[in-house]
Amino acid sequence: MTVNNTIAHQRLILSGDRERFKDLLMRRLIECGWRDQVRMLCREVVKENEGSNINFDTLVTRVTPRARALVPDTVKKELLQKIKSHLLTQKDQ
Amino acid sequence: MNTIVSELSMNDLNNKFFEIMQNESNAEDAANFIYESLYEDVTLGFIFEFHHGLKTGLTDLIEGEKEDDENFKIVNSPECDVFGLSVLKKTQDCNCACPNCERPVSATRFAPHLEKCMGMGRNSSRIASRRIASNSREPTSYAGLLSDDEDDADWAGGSLHNERRKRRIKNNNNRKTKLHNGNSRNNNGNHNSDSNDGGATYETMTANEKKNLLLQICGVVSEHTKKLCTRSTRCPQHTEEQRRALRNSVLEPSTPESQTMGLAADEVGSPPDSSPSSSCSSSSRKRDRHRAPPKMKNKRDRNMSPNGRD
Numbered sequence: 001m002t003v004n005n006t007i008a009h010q011r012l013i014l015s016g017d018r019e020r021f022k023d024l025l026m027r028r029l030i031e032c033g034w035r036d037q038v039r040m041l042c043r044e045v046v047k048e049n050e051g052s053n054i055n056f057d058t059l060v061t062r063v064t065p066r067a068r069a070l071v072p073d074t075v076k077k078e079l080l081q082k083i084k085s086h087l088l089t090q091k092d093q
Numbered sequence: 094m095n096t097i098v099s100e101l102s103m104n105d106l107n108n109k110f111f112e113i114m115q116n117e118s119n120a121e122d123a124a125n126f127i128y129e130s131l132y133e134d135v136t137l138g139f140i141f142e143f144h145h146g147l148k149t150g151l152t153d154l155i156e157g158e159k160e161d162d163e164n165f166k167i168v169n170s171p172e173c174d175v176f177g178l179s180v181l182k183k184t185q186d187c188n189c190a191c192p193n194c195e196r197p198v199s200a201t202r203f204a205p206h207l208e209k210c211m212g213m214g215r216n217s218s219r220i221a222s223r224r225i226a227s228n229s230r231e232p233t234s235y236a237g238l239l240s241d242d243e244d245d246a247d248w249a250g251g252s253l254h255n256e257r258r259k260r261r262i263k264n265n266n267n268r269k270t271k272l273h274n275g276n277s278r279n280n281n282g283n284h285n286s287d288s289n290d291g292g293a294t295y296e297t298m299t300a301n302e303k304k305n306l307l308l309q310i311c312g313v314v315s316e317h318t319k320k321l322c323t324r325s326t327r328c329p330q331h332t333e334e335q336r337r338a339l340r341n342s343v344l345e346p347s348t349p350e351s352q353t354m355g356l357a358a359d360e361v362g363s364p365p366d367s368s369p370s371s372s373c374s375s376s377s378r379k380r381d382r383h384r385a386p387p388k389m390k391n392k393r394d395r396n397m398s399p400n401g402r403d
Contacts, residue, residue: 004113008123009130011110014103018127025131026138035139042143056144060137067136076128084124087114 008087015090021083028075038067303343313339 012018029035045062046054113119146152167175189203190196191210198206298306306312311328312321313335322331 002126004119005123005126007106007109007113008120009127011106012127014106018131021127022131022134025128026135029135038136038139039143042140042147046147054147056140059144060140063140064136068132071132079128079131080121080124083127084120087120087123088117090110090114 011090012083012087017086021079021086024082025075025079028078029071032072032075034067034070034072034075037070038063041066041070300344307340307344311336312343 009018012021041063042059045059049058113123143152146155169175189198189200191198191203191206193207193210196206196210306321307326309326310322311324311326311331313331314321322328324330326336
């Protein structure tokens with residue numbers, strides 16, 4: 001199934017629609033305040049290991065799981081709905 | 094060649110895609126997969142952004158450095174001022190205690206402190222000027238009183254308040270005294286010259302004249318001017334005791350001995366410090382064998398009067 005997913009993904013990238021969806025997701029996450037929450041998370045992580053020079057990888061591993069839980073359901077559902085409908089409408093063309 | 098291959102693969106991809114999308118569950122899976130990848134991208138993007146800001150110091154610039162509250166906290170302890178500095182070295186010149194708040198205040202800062210502490214701004218200066226005005230008024234009145242030759246300097250040492258009161262009374266009495274002067278002049282025609290007026294000594298009068306005179310005026314002899322007091326018989330300058338003592342000494346002892354003695358004393362030249370009381374006492378000194386009680390009375394009166402005047 002992963003092949004099917006990559007095929008769909010690939011096609012989305014090639015058509016340029018992936019960028020559209022990415023912009024939409026980013027806008028939604030900024031609107032709902034998710035970005036500010038993630039920024040706070042990052043600051044907390046930086047403060048926690050203030051002594052050691054924090055690098056990007058530790059930041060990602062510490063922040064990503066918690067950030068994922070912070071994403072509002074409405075945003076996630078809207079995105080899934082839109083992508084799916086987009087994929088299905090593609091088929092008709 | 095390359096482009097042709099890609100075009101071919103693009104067609105393959107399209108075909109494959111349409112194939113897959115026949116099944117809706119496939120589409121849903123693909124949507125989930127795409128969403129996850131999108132989410133990863135966005136999250137990574139944010140974290141990249143943050144990391145970049147952190148490393149370049151951009152975050153600090155944008156958000157501003159956090160202020161250290163410690164520097165701005167007001168120190169609230171008895172030995173320190175608000176800056177947390179020890180106040181001990183200042184206590185050396187804090188030698189004035191504020192009467193209002195009982196805080197030690199430096200002498201140089203005492204006036205501003207009082208002004209602040211007692212809640213007086215412009216009022217304080219107004220009050221101060223009023224006080225100065227009231228203070229300066231009394232010395233002038235005092236001086237005016239001293240320059241007045243009619244006044245009995247014996248009693249000039251009283252309290253300032255008393256002096257003021259006396260002056261007021263004296264002003265009221267001025268008219269009366271003039272009247273009395275005229276009367277006395279009419280009654281006692283023999284000593285109506287100006288130099289002698291009111292300043293006549295009892296020694297030059299007859300007993301009848303003395304009696305007439307003393308019925309109308311106070312008659313107490315001034316210590317300094319050695320003149321008679323020409324005010325009414327109830328003049329406030331002298332006490333009833335003084336008047337009575339004088340009348341006792343002048344009228345009653347009409348014995349020739351005492352009169353001659355008094356005359357002799359006067360002719361010899363009374364001592365420069367002779368005063369109403371002393372002139373009385375100078376004559377009474379010689380008579381105190383006969384009349385001890387009036388003398389005692391007189392003496393006590395002299396001792397008491399400065400206090401009793403207050």
